[in-house]
Amino acid sequence: MSIRSEGRASGLSLSMLARRPEAGSFVGLVVVYAFFAFLGGAVFTGAPGWSSWLNIAAEVGIVALPVGLLMIAGELDISVGSVIPASSMTAAIVSGHYGLPAPVGIACGLGTGLLVGFVNGYLVTRTRIPSLIVTIGTMFGVMGLTLGFAVLIVGSTSVSLVPDAFTKLILGTFIGGMFNVSMFWWAAFVVSVFFLLHVSPVGNWIFAIGGDRESARNAGIPTRQLTVALYMLSGFAAAFVGILQLMTYQSAQVATGQSFIFNSIMCVVIGGVLLTGGSGSVIGIVTGTVTFAIVNQGIFFSGLDPNIGSVIIGALLLAAVLSNDTFRALALSYSAKKK
Amino acid sequence: MDLITSLVRRPAAASVLSLVGVVLFYVIFGGVELGKLAGAASWVNFAANLGIVAIPVGLLMISGELDISIGAMIPAGSMTTAIISGYYELPIIYGMAGALAVGVVVGLVNGILTIRTTVPSLIITLGTLVAMQGVVLSASKLLTGDASVALTAPEWSKFIFGRLIGGSHQIIIFWWILIAAVYAFVVHQSRYGNWLFAMGGDRESARNCGIPVDRMTIILFVLSATSAAFVGMCQAILFNSAQVSGGMNYIFNTIVSVVVGGVLLTGGFGSVVGIFFGTLTFAIVSQGIYFTDIDRNWSNLIIGVMLLIAVAMNESFRSMATSASTSRKK
Numbered sequence: 001m002s003i004r005s006e007g008r009a010s011g012l013s014l015s016m017l018a019r020r021p022e023a024g025s026f027v028g029l030v031v032v033y034a035f036f037a038f039l040g041g042a043v044f045t046g047a048p049g050w051s052s053w054l055n056i057a058a059e060v061g062i063v064a065l066p067v068g069l070l071m072i073a074g075e076l077d078i079s080v081g082s083v084i085p086a087s088s089m090t091a092a093i094v095s096g097h098y099g100l101p102a103p104v105g106i107a108c109g110l111g112t113g114l115l116v117g118f119v120n121g122y123l124v125t126r127t128r129i130p131s132l133i134v135t136i137g138t139m140f141g142v143m144g145l146t147l148g149f150a151v152l153i154v155g156s157t158s159v160s161l162v163p164d165a166f167t168k169l170i171l172g173t174f175i176g177g178m179f180n181v182s183m184f185w186w187a188a189f190v191v192s193v194f195f196l197l198h199v200s201p202v203g204n205w206i207f208a209i210g211g212d213r214e215s216a217r218n219a220g221i222p223t224r225q226l227t228v229a230l231y232m233l234s235g236f237a238a239a240f241v242g243i244l245q246l247m248t249y250q251s252a253q254v255a256t257g258q259s260f261i262f263n264s265i266m267c268v269v270i271g272g273v274l275l276t277g278g279s280g281s282v283i284g285i286v287t288g289t290v291t292f293a294i295v296n297q298g299i300f301f302s303g304l305d306p307n308i309g310s311v312i313i314g315a316l317l318l319a320a321v322l323s324n325d326t327f328r329a330l331a332l333s334y335s336a337k338k339k
Numbered sequence: 340m341d342l343i344t345s346l347v348r349r350p351a352a353a354s355v356l357s358l359v360g361v362v363l364f365y366v367i368f369g370g371v372e373l374g375k376l377a378g379a380a381s382w383v384n385f386a387a388n389l390g391i392v393a394i395p396v397g398l399l400m401i402s403g404e405l406d407i408s409i410g411a412m413i414p415a416g417s418m419t420t421a422i423i424s425g426y427y428e429l430p431i432i433y434g435m436a437g438a439l440a441v442g443v444v445v446g447l448v449n450g451i452l453t454i455r456t457t458v459p460s461l462i463i464t465l466g467t468l469v470a471m472q473g474v475v476l477s478a479s480k481l482l483t484g485d486a487s488v489a490l491t492a493p494e495w496s497k498f499i500f501g502r503l504i505g506g507s508h509q510i511i512i513f514w515w516i517l518i519a520a521v522y523a524f525v526v527h528q529s530r531y532g533n534w535l536f537a538m539g540g541d542r543e544s545a546r547n548c549g550i551p552v553d554r555m556t557i558i559l560f561v562l563s564a565t566s567a568a569f570v571g572m573c574q575a576i577l578f579n580s581a582q583v584s585g586g587m588n589y590i591f592n593t594i595v596s597v598v599v600g601g602v603l604l605t606g607g608f609g610s611v612v613g614i615f616f617g618t619l620t621f622a623i624v625s626q627g628i629y630f631t632d633i634d635r636n637w638s639n640l641i642i643g644v645m646l647l648i649a650v651a652m653n654e655s656f657r658s659m660a661t662s663a664s665t666s667r668k669k
Binding site for chain 1: 452456457458459461462463465466467468469470471472473474476477480481587591594595598604605634636637638639640641642643644646647650651654
């Protein structure tokens with residue numbers, strides 16, 4: 001009797017675990033890590049391996065979090081790809097070219113991100129144009145503005161900036177020569193977004209918007225303000241990554257960041273967020289980001305042709321969405337089984 | 340007046356207006372000489388390469404799906420041609436068949452995954468995009484040890500697929516016009532076109548009406564992947580070499596062309612003529628800027644603004660089109 005109830009309890013908790021949105025992505029992470037640990041050996045499982053994928057994960061992860069929130073709310077943001085160079089270019093021009101103090105440059109860079117986010121949010125909520133198209137439009141627009149102003153003001157497509165010691169320390173140092181300080185910022189972002197999505201009432205609102213925008217509005221949720229705020233958050237996060245890159249590499253280029261568009265979407269989707277909205281979790285997004293970064297960097301430790309890495313990522317993405325489908329079906333059908 | 344309203348209600352109206360608007364903008368603010376622009380080859384070549392891919396992508400969008408894997412299919416097509424006929428020195432016909440076959444296979448994968456799962460096609464084709472990039476890169480490294488392969492195509496194949504007419508206009512322009520005409524006929528004259536619009540409007544009802552929705556979706560994905568491979572193949576034959584990189588720009592460029600051309604992202608609305616003019620508009624904005632006094636660095640800004648204006652125009656024209664029947668009763 002007791003054995004049976006025990007068995008039932010553990011079976012229940014197992015199925016409960018499997019029903020969580022991040023279950024599939026966690027299994028993927030374990031498999032991928034084991035695979036590369038086997039091929040890469042001690043170098044990959046030691047500090048060099050961890051630092052290389054953590055550095056990648058931190059940068060993509062900071063952008064992936066708000067992109068994931070937007071996706072949960074049923075929207076896409078392509079413009080992050082051009083906000084990153086726009087913000088680092090702005091900060092470099094203000095602080096590097098004009099020689100103003102670093103905090104002013106950083107504020108201007110982050111302000112650029114917030115502004116682009118506001119424009120995105122405004123256009124998405126005030127018109128009926130799908131967010132994919134709106135943000136493609138702003139992506140091209142911001143790209144053109146960045147390039148145009150950089151050439152107009154500085155006369156070059158790359159601007160250098162030598163940050164003061166303190167700014168360099170908190171935004172662009174390599175700890176122990178390997179671990180970029182950006183991973184602490186990523187951790188801070190993870191904690192804040194986790195609180196926002198899973199603890200504060202705003203989180204429920206985000207899920208409600210993604211599930212059914214009309215009903216959410218009728219239930220009194222300020223859907224417009226929240227959508228604009230989410231776009232501003234993703235603009236801010238992308239701008240922040242731009243600042244981190246500027247402080248780390250001490251120069252800003254107009255043509256970086258394009259890879260972030262699809263990489264952030266892939267991290268989020270591998271992490272079990274539903275593209276059509278209404279389902280997902282912060283733990284899932286983090287797991288997806290780490291998985292992505294491990295494949296991306298682990299391949300260099302494995303002795304395989306590095307290009308195989310993108311085949312693995314593509315296959316992983318498809319496997320992730322397919323298994324997420326299965327897990328989600330499990331989760332949704334569970335109540336029916338109860339009777 | 341009736342003529343004007345009926346013209347404005349056509350899906351292509353906004354794209355024609357965008358085209359006129361962009362040309363006027365360049366003439367007034369950029370000091371472009373129209374004759375010089377019309378005689379230039381650069382934007383027509385650009386439009387033809389883009390347009391051959393944009394039409395099937397637009398048709399997919401009309402049916403309610405997206406295909407971004409084309410970004411990897413263009414280098415895949417040119418690399419396959421170059422590896423088979425350039426590196427292994429087999430007759431060019433095998434290389435061409437190989438390139439198109441790669442397109443068919445990837446299209447089949449995209450289509451089958453889209454209809455068999457509930458995963459959105461954006462994510463599926465993102466997966467195949469990334470995977471194909473890796474496959475093309477590692478296959479070319481593995482087989483040839485290089486990321487760029489030379490190809491000497493025989494005269495007849497260059498004559499048909501890759502020569503410059505008058506030293507500047509690529510032969511692919513004729514392919515574009517021919518292909519666009521065929522698509523326009525099929526979409527707007529045959530029953531398959533109606534099926535397409537029905538699928539984009541309401542997939543479930545379309546299936547219940549007996550439309551082979553699944554088969555149509557697979558065919559459309561095969562068409563778009565194969566068209567991209569075809570463009571890659573023509574480029575390899577024209578330039579006598581193939582690179583693994585390139586093609587990523589096509590992803591957003593096709594989407595912008597199609598949307599400027601009046602296709603509704605959510606499906607069920609659009610036209611081949613609209614996509615044709617949308618592509619022309621995009622090509623003139625991005626390549627025509629070299630003929631203006633405007634600094635070319637601003638071209639992306641103009642593309643972004645044009646996209647948003649064109650989409651906003653499409654929105655208002657579409658509501659005019661759908662409300663047209665109610666105004667008739669007066």
